[in-house]
Amino acid sequence: MINSDLLSDECIKEIDNEFCSFGDTVHYSSNPKVFAGCEGSFMYDSNDTPYLDLQMWYASCNFGYKNKRIINAVLEQIETLPQITPKFLYNYKPLLAEKIAKANLKRFGEKGRVHFNVGGAQATEDAIKLARNYTKRNGMFAFMGGYHGRTIGASCVTSSFRYRERYGHFGDRANFVPFPYCFRCHYGKKCESCDFYCVKQFAKNFESEYNSFYDKATGESEFKAFIAEPCLGTGGYINPPKGYFKALKQVLDDFGIMFIVDEIQMGMFRTGKLWAIEHYGVTPDVITFAKSITNGMNPLSGFWAKEKFIAPNVFPPGSAHSTYASNPIGVRAGYEVMSIVEEEESMLSSSIARKSNMFLNGLYELKRKYKCIGDVGGIGFALRIELTENDGFTPNKRLCDLMQEEGLKGNLSYNGKKYGLVLNNGGFYKNIITLVPSLYITDEEINMALELLNQLFERCS
Numbered sequence: 001m002i003n004s005d006l007l008s009d010e011c012i013k014e015i016d017n018e019f020c021s022f023g024d025t026v027h028y029s030s031n032p033k034v035f036a037g038c039e040g041s042f043m044y045d046s047n048d049t050p051y052l053d054l055q056m057w058y059a060s061c062n063f064g065y066k067n068k069r070i071i072n073a074v075l076e077q078i079e080t081l082p083q084i085t086p087k088f089l090y091n092y093k094p095l096l097a098e099k100i101a102k103a104n105l106k107r108f109g110e111k112g113r114v115h116f117n118v119g120g121a122q123a124t125e126d127a128i129k130l131a132r133n134y135t136k137r138n139g140m141f142a143f144m145g146g147y148h149g150r151t152i153g154a155s156c157v158t159s160s161f162r163y164r165e166r167y168g169h170f171g172d173r174a175n176f177v178p179f180p181y182c183f184r185c186h187y188g189k190k191c192e193s194c195d196f197y198c199v200k201q202f203a204k205n206f207e208s209e210y211n212s213f214y215d216k217a218t219g220e221s222e223f224k225a226f227i228a229e230p231c232l233g234t235g236g237y238i239n240p241p242k243g244y245f246k247a248l249k250q251v252l253d254d255f256g257i258m259f260i261v262d263e264i265q266m267g268m269f270r271t272g273k274l275w276a277i278e279h280y281g282v283t284p285d286v287i288t289f290a291k292s293i294t295n296g297m298n299p300l301s302g303f304w305a306k307e308k309f310i311a312p313n314v315f316p317p318g319s320a321h322s323t324y325a326s327n328p329i330g331v332r333a334g335y336e337v338m339s340i341v342e343e344e345e346s347m348l349s350s351s352i353a354r355k356s357n358m359f360l361n362g363l364y365e366l367k368r369k370y371k372c373i374g375d376v377g378g379i380g381f382a383l384r385i386e387l388t389e390n391d392g393f394t395p396n397k398r399l400c401d402l403m404q405e406e407g408l409k410g411n412l413s414y415n416g417k418k419y420g421l422v423l424n425n426g427g428f429y430k431n432i433i434t435l436v437p438s439l440y441i442t443d444e445e446i447n448m449a450l451e452l453l454n455q456l457f458e459r460c461s
Helices: 008-018 066-082 091-108 118-134 152-156 197-204 243-253 277-280 328-369 399-409 443-460
Strands: 035-041 040-043 050-053 112-117 139-143 175-176 223-228 258-262 288-289 301-306 373-379 382-387 412-414 419-423 422-426 432-435
Touching: 040 301, 050 443, 066 328, 091 112, 091 301, 091 328, 112 118, 118 152, 118 223, 118 258, 118 288, 118 301, 243 258, 243 277, 288 432, 301 432, 328 373, 328 382, 328 443, 382 399, 399 422, 399 443, 412 443, 419 443
Parallel strands: 050 419, 139 175, 139 223, 223 258, 258 288
Antiparallel strands: 035 040, 040 050, 112 301, 288 301, 373 382, 382 432, 412 419, 422 432
């Protein structure tokens, strides 16, 4: 047997090159980075060089790498009941569902139930099933720039055509609505004076049956659900202006359209609250979750829905299923994460708000210093740096790609020591650096992040 710890990085890449599919995102890079360890806010390469991670496994590890409390809970589960078919019941499944349902009762005043699955795309699929089951229609609205997964059903409500173009006809493709991306408004308006022009344009679709969406005579809409990220994730960590979701939700309520909120990236206090939608003063009908519900320890996802949509006589046994749904290791990790949320809610709210403001102030300083930064923003620890040409507007994907590559070389410096920087990109033009640090990032690590980013701008711009 080969001891993989003794293999060089080059050997690992050679084996990958010959035997692994190139269909995954590793091979976006022609020379993928090899890592050997992780802890807290850092990844480590084979030379033990620390890389400050500002993307945390696509927001899957909100509570830091190798979180001892969550790891110990998983180890305890492995030693007691690591495997069980989802046909049977065991203690932590209903206990985790109870925590999520009670958290939402507290926040939204709505009784509901929780359905589990494995990954974010599967949670999207199950939420689509729930909506179709209840409404008996398959038409849905979704946002331009929204990302909900890459399975066939999830690709139907994800706006990027490139995720569909290889796979034939998509008859259930959503009707995509412009997201309120105010820096690059779809309608060319200014946020401070538009009076939610985008919402008014959406509402116009329901004025006449000849606009194709709605029959006033029957009160029926062809599109019966709207799936939305409260803040765009892959779309560039763009958060809407205050009041937007209240205006949109009024339209949905007026025409009997379900509101499904995708919290797969933004949930688990990523924005300083358990759910990002809490910032916007509206109540969803369904919330999907995944990623950091287990802090990346084991795949688990699911959705919470209001009782009327998910009551047993409405959504009966077998309506959605997976062999690994509610797997005990994932559920145990999720139970520990929700326990942390309950115990640390006040601390997390205040700490994330303060540190987010500290981080944003540093980003604004960088923006003042470098003409290639067109915009910065975000909410909580879902932050963004939009890179442009020196005109402050034209997207600069080349610079975004270069900064990511340079950060992974591990030759930046802070206090006389070598570091690397793990970044990710997003946005409509792939020109946005998305910053998704650990919720426990320290003030010192924020200062480090800003200094390392400054070095990257000096080197690359």
